Amino acid sequence: MDIAIIGGGAAGFFAAISAKENYPEARVVIFEKSKEILTKVKISGGGRCNLTNACASVKELSEAYPRGGNALKKAFGTFNNQHTMHWFESRGVPLMVQDDQCVFPLSQNSQSVIDCFLEQTRKLKIELALEQGIKSIKKVGDKLQLGFVGGKLPAAAFDKVIVTIGGSQHREGLAWLEKLNHKIEEPAPSLFSFKVPDEAVTELMGVVVDNALVGVQGTKLKAEGPLLITHWGFSGPAILTLSSLGARVLSEKDYNFKLQVNWTDVRNNDEVVVALNSLIDEHPQKLLANLRPYALPERLWLYLLEKTGLQPAKKWAEIGKTGLNRLVNTLTNDVYAVKGRTQFRDEFVTCGGVSLESIDLNTMQSRVCENLYFAGEVMDIDGITGGFNFQAAWTTAFIAAKLN
Incomplete structure (x- = not known):
């Protein structure tokens, strides 16, 4: 099996690692359009990375999302903030909880999170392809064929594709997904002063x-x-x-x-x-x-x-x-x-993106394109400040990467 992850951010790495753990024999490739990876992880929380929030219940957790909270309630039953904390601590990232319930690496340094992700990708032999933007997705038989910007790579077919490109500041950035008949909610800034x-x-x-x-x-x-x-x-x-x-x-x-x-x-x-x-x-x-x-x-x-x-x-x-x-x-x-x-430079977030009407939230699979999945901020889900946006990324990526 060949699995493509489109986007080298928080949701992308989490989806890639989860997919490889679920499909050990699969080839998993992360395609990132820029030279940089995990940029939001690096600067989040003033460089400390607010991984999640330690609020006590799924109800309280879901209420932190002005858009997508109801949809996430069931998803949090599969993977929530407690699962997130266990995930990172079991992989060598000790955590600390502040009085306001924000959760950070004990090191108070986002590099601890980045190093964890990179170590897991090396350990699991996940491929990383930088400066490889995706311009199109086509259905070819039972597979999805990816077309790359600039023709740097020939078109390649994959059995499963997970889109984790993050929030788009402009609708044009989602045009290639809209062409597949996904409903797009107009993007707008969501965390600012x-x-x-x-x-x-x-x-x-x-x-x-x-x-x-x-x-x-x-x-x-x-x-x-x-x-x-x-x-x-x-x-x-x-x-x-x-x-x-x-x-x-x-x-x-x-x-x-x-x-x-x-x-x-x-x-x-x-x-x-x-x-x-x-x-x-x-x-x-x-x-x-x-x-x-x-x-x-x-x-x-x-x-x-x-x-x-x-x-x-x-x-x-x-x-x-x-x-x-x-x-x-x-x-x-x-x-x-x-x-x-x-x-808000440390944690810029957008609302809007691929409408939840176009996604089966039990699996994060597209309702209009089989074997295409979504995770993270590309979906019309966003939370208030306090670690909630990363939590939505971890949850949706974990579910998108599950066995079919």
Whole structure:
């Protein structure tokens, strides 16, 4: 048996290794269009590689995917985050789990993951063909014939082909699959930070709020978590999660919208009023500058006071009802004009790709082309930040490589 893996990324290597373990006598070849392999693995998590997430249940795991979560529920019964951790540790990559449940190599270096994959491919005698882009797939008898870009290689036939090319930023990159009658969902960025070029808040670059609630004005989109203020705008897990949840909506808005920020992460404004009144009752003579609610960073608190029109030297007892109402509004419904996005370079992800309608998710086989399979981000599956996108890659690659 001859098996082709199209794409030398995370899903591609995982599919190749799994296929060779399932079909020991088979010839398995990874075709990669560029000179580089495992590029996203190398830079993911700031070079540490966030392999998966240690969340406790399949339900919680599947809820981390704005697109494809329901489809993955059954797949996670076959191969989930616990299987992933065992897979890597049993192959010589010790892991560690952070407080936020993100899972990294104990070495804190993505090279440990890359070395593991390369060692397994050498051990299993998996072939690697670089600078071999695929331009076409044709059905020839019971086999699939691959046509290569530039004619560097003659067309070659394979018994099984697994497509793991990752996310495509443009629909044109999926045209060769669309020609086979696969339905294509329009690609769009899915993990990115927000630019607010006209907002003074960027002067607070480097400030982190541990728990904030963010939303897109005029929609039901909301996310919470740590928020980072940058020199261009907003980033951090809360923003990246919101960008993932709203990938389609924000693309349609051309990344021009109003961002609502609740710096307290308290959803009920009445509770904030009560909390601030308690501060006034307990510390009436304290200066606003010296007593920060919700443990807000000092620079941010002073900025919010200025935005509210309250002098830092004013005492808490002197702000009055009007001042209190303005402060509550600023703390819970601060609004910023977003004008554009930035690429999240460590973990760029797209939504869209080959529609799940075109794939049998029990096997990851194409519904329109027998013996053609899919794994990873080429499918219309994407998750929020935190190791979930790699987990989808491992799961779908494992299933695509199973015995028929």
